[in-house]
Amino acid sequence: MSIIKKLKTRRTYKVIGDLRAPVSRSSLDKTSADVLLNASANAPFHYTCDRSHKSGLSSSVPWRVHKLQAGDCNKLKDFLIASGDMTKVPNMLSAAEFLFQVTWLPDEDTIINRDAGKNEQAFMGTLRNMEHIAAASAFIQSLLLVAEEKKFMTYWSSGGVLKSAQVFEVLDIPLNQLLLGSIFLFSKDIEHAEVKQGAMKDARGEVDDWSKWCEIS
Numbered sequence: 030m031s032i033i034k035k036l037k038t039r040r041t042y043k044v045i046g047d048l049r050a051p052v053s054r055s056s057l058d059k060t061s062a063d064v065l066l067n068a069s070a071n072a073p074f075h076y077t078c079d080r081s082h083k084s085g086l087s088s089s090v091p092w093r094v095h096k097l098q099a100g101d102c103n104k105l106k107d108f109l110i111a112s113g114d115m116t117k118v119p120n121m122l123s124a125a126e127f128l129f130q131v132t133w134l135p136d137e138d139t140i141i142n143r144d145a146g147k148n149e150q151a152f153m154g155t156l157r158n159m160e161h162i163a164a165a166s167a168f169i170q171s172l173l174l175v176a177e178e179k180k181f182m183t184y185w186s187s188g189g190v191l192k193s194a195q196v197f198e199v200l201d202i203p204l205n206q207l208l209l210g211s212i213f214l215f216s217k218d219i220e221h222a223e224v225k226q227g228a229m230k231d232a233r234g235e236v237d238d239w240s241k242w243c244e245i246s
């Protein structure tokens with residue numbers, strides 16, 4: 030498929046599993062996920078991440094990915110249910126082949142409320158931080174496209190409860206990283222699940238609705 034067609038046909042699919050009817054998943058291996066991530070990491074990036082982020086995973090890119098296979102998605106689902114979570118996140122975890130918690134890496138000393146707990150954190154809108162987010166977003170968009178090419182349904186979620194301090198702790202995500210997206214990959218063959226599309230899928234308008242040529246006289 031041409032890249033133009035791929036871009037035009039990529040869509041969000043939220044797969045809401047039925048917790049009473051667990052689906053068998055194909056237990057896709059870690060290597061098949063790493064192939065997608067490795068390709069996506071060719072996304073452009075402008076600034077290296079702050080040195081403070083390199084003590085764990087050592088790359089200079091301004092994003093990190095915490096990866097869960099289906100079995101760990103199930104364990105996280107059980108943890109959330111036991112914590113009283115009433116959202117659809119456990120249902121989606123029960124259906125996911127993979128969950129990728131993609132964070133971006135703010136520069137040191139630009140996190141506001143660092144000690145207030147994950148749910149209260151904010152960050153300074155510096156130009157460097159803006160470009161870190163831009164690069165991490167380019168990474169995610171690439172990931173959605175390669176995952177679709179490999180026949181997954183994909184969903185970029187803001188995270189909801191997956192942004193919480195408890196989930197960061199369970200997944201051992203450093204608190205100086207900020208969640209940019211919880212990326213769900215679902216198999217197209219899934220049964221016993223409701224599939225919802227993105228609310229904004231038809232809200233883009235045409236090219237003349239959001240772009241104009243600049244003609245200098």
Ligand SMILES: Cc1cc2nc3c(=O)[nH]c(=O)nc-3n(C[C@H](O)[C@H](O)[C@H](O)COP(=O)(O)O)c2cc1C
Nearest residue numbers: 039040041042185186187188209226227228229230
């Ligand atoms: C940064 C970001 C966060 C998103 N978070 C959510 C979310 O929390 N819940 C949701 O239903 N969709 C979320 N989406 C997906 C959008 O709903 C979806 O992209 C939009 O409706 C357009 O649909 P399409 O992707 O199928 O074109 C998010 C998308 C982006 C880029």
